[in-house]
Amino acid sequence: MKKLFVSLFVVHFSIAFSQNSDNNIASIxxxxxxxxxxxEEKELDFDSFMEELMILSENxxxxxxxxxxxxxxxxxxxxxxxENLLSYIYFSEGLVNLYELQLxxxxxxxxxxxxxxxxxxxxxxxxxxxxxxxxxxxxARSELLFRLDFYPQxxxxxxxxxxxxxxxxxxxxxxYLKYQYDCKKMIQxxxxxxxDPGEMMFGEKIHGYDFTSGYVQLSSVGVLDKxxxxxxxxxxxxxxVIRQGGSCTSGAGLSNLIQINQGFRKYSSVGEYxxxxxxxxxxxxxxxxxxxxxxxxxxxxxxxxHILKSLLVNGYHRTSSELENKHNVTNxxxxxxVTYANKNSVLGFTCLYNQYGDxxxxxxxxxxxxxxxxxxxxxxxxxxxxxxGKFNVFGELxxxxxxxxxxxxxxxxxxxxxxxxxxxxxxxxxxxxxxxASAFSKGSQVSNETGFFSGLEIETIRKIKISxxxxxxxxxxxxxxxxxxxxxxxYRIKLVYTPAVGTSININFKFRxxxxxxxxxxxxxxxxxxxxxxxxxxxxQQLAGPCEFSSNFELxxxxxxxxxxxxxxxxxxxxxKIKFPLKIDLRWMIFDIPEYQNRIYAYENDLLHAxxxxxxxxxxxxxxxxxxxxxxxxxxxxxxxxxxxxxxGRLTIGSGYDVIQGNRKTDxxxxxxxxxxHF
Amino acid sequence: MKPAIxxxxxxxxxxxxxxxxxFPVFPSASIANxxxxxxxxxxxxxxxxxLAFVENLSxxxxxxxxxxxxxxxxxxxxxxxxxxxVNMGMSLRYAGFSVWHDVYSGFAFARNFADKxxxxxxxxxxxxxAFQSDSYYHTFIMQAGLLVPVSxxxxxxxxxxxxxxxxxxxxxxxxxxxxxxxxGCNWKVKNAFNLRFQADxxxxxxxxxxxxxxxxxxxxxxxxxxVYGYEYAVPVFGIGFxxxxxxxxLMNELHPMLxxxxxxxxxYSK
Numbered sequence: 001m002k003k004l005f006v007s008l009f010v011v012h013f014s015i016a017f018s019q020n021s022d023n024n025i026a027s028i029x030x031x032x033x034x035x036x037x038x039x040e041e042k043e044l045d046f047d048s049f050m051e052e053l054m055i056l057s058e059n060x061x062x063x064x065x066x067x068x069x070x071x072x073x074x075x076x077x078x079x080x081x082x083e084n085l086l087s088y089i090y091f092s093e094g095l096v097n098l099y100e101l102q103l104x105x106x107x108x109x110x111x112x113x114x115x116x117x118x119x120x121x122x123x124x125x126x127x128x129x130x131x132x133x134x135x136x137x138x139x140a141r142s143e144l145l146f147r148l149d150f151y152p153q154x155x156x157x158x159x160x161x162x163x164x165x166x167x168x169x170x171x172x173x174x175x176y177l178k179y180q181y182d183c184k185k186m187i188q189x190x191x192x193x194x195x196d197p198g199e200m201m202f203g204e205k206i207h208g209y210d211f212t213s214g215y216v217q218l219s220s221v222g223v224l225d226k227x228x229x230x231x232x233x234x235x236x237x238x239x240x241v242i243r244q245g246g247s248c249t250s251g252a253g254l255s256n257l258i259q260i261n262q263g264f265r266k267y268s269s270v271g272e273y274x275x276x277x278x279x280x281x282x283x284x285x286x287x288x289x290x291x292x293x294x295x296x297x298x299x300x301x302x303x304x305x306h307i308l309k310s311l312l313v314n315g316y317h318r319t320s321s322e323l324e325n326k327h328n329v330t331n332x333x334x335x336x337x338v339t340y341a342n343k344n345s346v347l348g349f350t351c352l353y354n355q356y357g358d359x360x361x362x363x364x365x366x367x368x369x370x371x372x373x374x375x376x377x378x379x380x381x382x383x384x385x386x387x388x389g390k391f392n393v394f395g396e397l398x399x400x401x402x403x404x405x406x407x408x409x410x411x412x413x414x415x416x417x418x419x420x421x422x423x424x425x426x427x428x429x430x431x432x433x434x435x436x437a438s439a440f441s442k443g444s445q446v447s448n449e450t451g452f453f454s455g456l457e458i459e460t461i462r463k464i465k466i467s468x469x470x471x472x473x474x475x476x477x478x479x480x481x482x483x484x485x486x487x488x489x490x491y492r493i494k495l496v497y498t499p500a501v502g503t504s505i506n507i508n509f510k511f512r513x514x515x516x517x518x519x520x521x522x523x524x525x526x527x528x529x530x531x532x533x534x535x536x537x538x539x540x541q542q543l544a545g546p547c548e549f550s551s552n553f554e555l556x557x558x559x560x561x562x563x564x565x566x567x568x569x570x571x572x573x574x575x576x577k578i579k580f581p582l583k584i585d586l587r588w589m590i591f592d593i594p595e596y597q598n599r600i601y602a603y604e605n606d607l608l609h610a611x612x613x614x615x616x617x618x619x620x621x622x623x624x625x626x627x628x629x630x631x632x633x634x635x636x637x638x639x640x641x642x643x644x645x646x647x648x649g650r651l652t653i654g655s656g657y658d659v660i661q662g663n664r665k666t667d668x669x670x671x672x673x674x675x676x677x678h679f
Numbered sequence: 680m681k682p683a684i685x686x687x688x689x690x691x692x693x694x695x696x697x698x699x700x701x702f703p704v705f706p707s708a709s710i711a712n713x714x715x716x717x718x719x720x721x722x723x724x725x726x727x728x729x730l731a732f733v734e735n736l737s738x739x740x741x742x743x744x745x746x747x748x749x750x751x752x753x754x755x756x757x758x759x760x761x762x763x764x765v766n767m768g769m770s771l772r773y774a775g776f777s778v779w780h781d782v783y784s785g786f787a788f789a790r791n792f793a794d795k796x797x798x799x800x801x802x803x804x805x806x807x808x809a810f811q812s813d814s815y816y817h818t819f820i821m822q823a824g825l826l827v828p829v830s831x832x833x834x835x836x837x838x839x840x841x842x843x844x845x846x847x848x849x850x851x852x853x854x855x856x857x858x859x860x861x862x863g864c865n866w867k868v869k870n871a872f873n874l875r876f877q878a879d880x881x882x883x884x885x886x887x888x889x890x891x892x893x894x895x896x897x898x899x900x901x902x903x904x905x906v907y908g909y910e911y912a913v914p915v916f917g918i919g920f921x922x923x924x925x926x927x928x929l930m931n932e933l934h935p936m937l938x939x940x941x942x943x944x945x946x947y948s949k
Contacts, residue, residue, distance in 0.1 A: 503829065540835075542827055544795040549827050551837065551862060569860060569880060571837045573825060588823075588839045590860045590880050619882055621858055623842055645844035647855065647882030664844070 025117045029053045032076045032114055033611060049075075049245070050609050051180070051268060053118065058141060059185045060120040064094040068341070072262050076114050079258045079385070079392055080414060081106045095121055105417050108459060109498075130220060131183050140183040140678055147607065147671045149174035149197070153664065157198060157318065157657030167657050168198035168318045176270055177209070178609075188217040194270040198318030210317050213275075215266040225282040225289070231267040232280050234293060235259075236337045237383030239439035240398035240406045240446060241350040244274050253467065254422040254455045257410060257440075258385065258394045261339060261348065263291055272315030273299065276333060292336040298327035301358070308358040311435075319657075330357035333436075345386035352379045352436065367478035370431035370448075377401055379434050390414045396439075404431040406446055408439055410453075418460040424453040430477040442473045442488065450474045467494040481517060483526045488514030502543030510535045516560060531560035533597075546577040558597045566593030568600045568616060581630035589622040607638045607671040619648035620663075638671040702887045702909045703857035704879055705772070705840075706743045706753060708928050708944050710891035711905030711915045713875040716836030716865035718826065719893075720926075722944070723755035723770035723785070726838040726861070727799030728824035730768045730789035733759040739946035745938070752776075765790045770801070781807040785822070797826040805856065807847055818847045818856060834865040844882070857881045863889075871895040884909075891915070903930065911935050917942075924948050 029050050052073050061070045063085070071082045081104075088104045089095060098121060101112045131139065150173040157168035174197050180190035193209035195201055201208060215230035233244040238259045245265075263282055267275040280293035300312035302325055317326045335352035355376035362368055381398030395409035410424030424440055430448040437446040440453065451473030458466045469492040476485050490512040497505045516531040535556040542549045550572040557565045570589035575582075585605045593600055599617040605626050606612040616622065624642035631637055646653065646663040653660050705724040707714035714725040718732040722741050736759070743753040755772040768787040775781060784806070789799030801822040806815045824838035840859040847854040863877030873893040880886050891905030901919030906912060917930035928944040 542829060542835075544827060545792065547792075547796055549796065549825065549835075551835070553862075567880075567886070569862065569878075571825070571839075571860075571862070588837075588842050588860060590858070590882060592880070592882075592885075621842065621844060621860075621882055643843070645858075645882075647844070647858070 170200040238396040301329035486515035566598035585626040620646035710903035726824035731791040731797035
């Protein structure tokens with residue numbers, strides 16, 4: 001009987017699956033990442049995201065032998081979906097065919113299409129043996145990437161005069177070199193070297209590249225589940241103690257409200273701040289997982305009269321003052337985490353000790369009154385997750401050494417298939433100041449915030465998916481730019497209509513209202529003013545043979561001192577054919593946005609391992625063309641040409657030392673990828 | 680005799696209607712300039728992807744007169760030639776009068792990819808005459824277009840004119856030429872009845888929205904009604920008549936402030 005059902009599904013849905021088999025895996029990963037980040041202004045670590053999923057695609061998970069931890073890399077799957085999948089596999093005694101995924105409750109075609117490159121069905125050895133020398137050469141995958149960006153228009157910082165040298169001491173190009181080695185996901189090693197535009201390659205303080213990073217990660221080595229030497233990231237619990245690489249956002253949907261414990265992961269991105277450098281290890285003992293790490297690295301600090309005022313996280317070392325601040329503060333961090341997990345619950349404890357070489361003593365401002373001014377701090381937290389019937393409950397409670405707490409508790413509820421409800425309450429004390437925390441928040445840090453988020457997703461209507469969200473939040477203390485406690489509320493409606501295979505219409509509406517600061521001060525005191533913004537976005541996508549077309553329109557209205565409306569329209573065309581080694585992405589965009597507060601973010605396709613969501617304001621057009629050509633089976637070449645042309649009469653673009661003359665800004669980016677052959 | 684009377688009556692009727700647009704869109708044979716998703720005709724500097732639907736060698740002339748004046752006028756000539764690989768087209772447009780005029784000339788090619796989509800490109804040369812120096816200034820412009828049939832009844836079109844923001848550089852001044860983006864759709868409600876919607880945006884202007892209806896009374900006779908909004912709502916009325924291999928079009932637009940624009944076209948298809 002089961003075989004009859006499976007056969008019927010194979011016949012009925014094989015068209016959808018065969019189309020998906022033609023998709024480029026990098027495009028799928030980009031689409032997944034896009035759904036996480038396009039509606040938010042926070043930047044997530046795309047580089048690591050792409051790399052981990054690419055490795056997973058080459059070492060797909062055997063579904064019939066998979067455990068919960070095997071899905072930790074598939075961040076687009078929720079806890080509920082993973083549980084339903086494991087339950088289905090258990091009760092059906094294994095999948096016969098991947099088409100059966102459609103029978104799993106909570107998985108729709110979008111989720112299944114995303115999963116397909118990363119899963120397989122097949123025989124699997126009971127335990128993977130650690131590769132020997134021969135396998136390390138024969139079955140390994142390694143690649144070398146070389147990227148070069150340059151900018152025809154010269155920024156102010158590069159211009160020298162007879163009286164003085166240019167402010168930027170380096171050359172006007174961006175460059176990185178990255179090497180990655182992977183053998184069956186059990187041995188991974190690599191290094192990354194990077195130089196930002198304006199940074200010297202060879203000079204007094206820099207010998208070669210400005211930033212260098214490396215790692216060796218071994219999995220399943222003796223009793224150790226994982227050991228990482230070099231640079232790594234850590235993610236435990238719901239992110240109130242440690243989460244590196246970005247947090248969940250409301251744009252990612254209710255099903256991703258619960259953060260998955262990812263443990264330690266090697267770090268190979270080009271970001272110069274958000275990682276650890278040292279050694280980390282994990283051990284699994286039946287239901288118990290133990291993790292520990294130690295890290296020591298140098299960070300950039302801004303000193304004023306020998307007092308450390310703040311840490312610098314942008315990683316720029318272009319000017320003489322930036323070079324003086326380079327790696328002038330030591331940072332020692334150590335931590336551990338213990339997690340107990342069974343079929344229906346997870347309970348974890350995480351603690352972390354962090355110390356800087358000097359105490360950070362910023363200028364006393366009202367909004368930073370409660371920030372810790374010490375050189376060290378301790379953070380610890382208890383996180384939990386349990387599933388009972390159709391409920392999933394999760395949360396975390398964290399505290400620093402002064403007793404200031406941060407707490408996050410939430411639930412998801414699936415009363416019937418196709419309907420998901422969720423809620424999340426958060427309280428972050430104004431004095432909870434953890435530089436490694438990243439959790440659900442409206443502010444830029446996990447601090448000084450109270451809020452309640454709720455959502456409803458409905459997929460019961462054929463071909464239509466509706467999502468409704470609301471978030472009521474409060475900042476009990478002052479914030480940067482706002483000298484009084486403030487309130488806010490945000491509402492979102494999202495509708496996805498898929499009338500036919502290859503055609504979809506996405507409609508997003510977002511409304512936000514919050515207390516803001518008036519530009520006028522009375523007796524040197526800011527006056528509160530209510531500001532609101534509403535944005536409407538519609539996207540139409542159509543797949544036609546080897547081409548994909550996407551038309552996008554967004555309208556954004558803000559009201560602070562009167563209503564202002566900005567609009568943007570962009571048309572994308574992508575061409576990709578498996579038999580022909582050329583992929584082309586084209587975009588034409590026009591925008592008419594009066595002020596910065598109306599700015600519109602529009603996601604753009606970019607080179608491999610790169611992600612771009614520029615903000616647009618003013619009047620103008622933006623064009624880009626992205627080409628990927630496979631010179632040989634092992635050698636890929638990427639080229640992106642992009643230009644923004646402003647039509648609002650401006651004579652310069654940018655500010656400070658980044659000012660360029662004229663109304664055009666051009667970017668040219670090249671990337672070579674060599675998949676190194678093994679013998 | 681009957682068609683001739685109808686044309687004259689139409690002329691008398693439409694001459695009562697008058698509006699004007701300052702939005703920089705090229706005049707087309709589609710009602711209210713809803714040409715981006717109109718595959719029934721291709722005239723100078725319309726969506727180049729429409730050229731992909733031309734099936735026979737065609738030569739077309741279009742003339743536009745504004746405010747009931749004899750000058751300035753706009754005249755354009757279009758030649759389309761289909762081949763099995765790509766369809767090719769040449770366009771020529773003259774606007775202005777003796778001491779003030781510019782000429783756009785273009786070469787276009789387009790292809791229909793198995794009715795899944797059509798792509799077109801046009802390379803244009805703009806030559807503007809400067810009376811003071813008695814010389815021409817030239818600029819090279821690109822135009823691209825796309826047509827995608829979403830279903831058998833719905834066609835979506837997109838086109839971008841001067842997408843690289845080319846400017847006209849004279850001896851003392853630089854004049855930014857318009858960059859126009861258009862998005863629209865054509866809905867075949869019935870075989871004889873087409874409804875079109877279009878939005879246009881130029882970098883320095885506000886949006887222009889237009890809608891138009893084509894009613895084919897029979898194989899020979901076409902009635903067109905439309906309206907577009909740009910600062911004012913502007914109604915448009917047009918008629919078309921096909922006789923043998925010739926196709927005639929007449930359109931009038933009425934601007935509430937400025938006056939009448941009359942557009943007349945004739946096309947010969949082999």
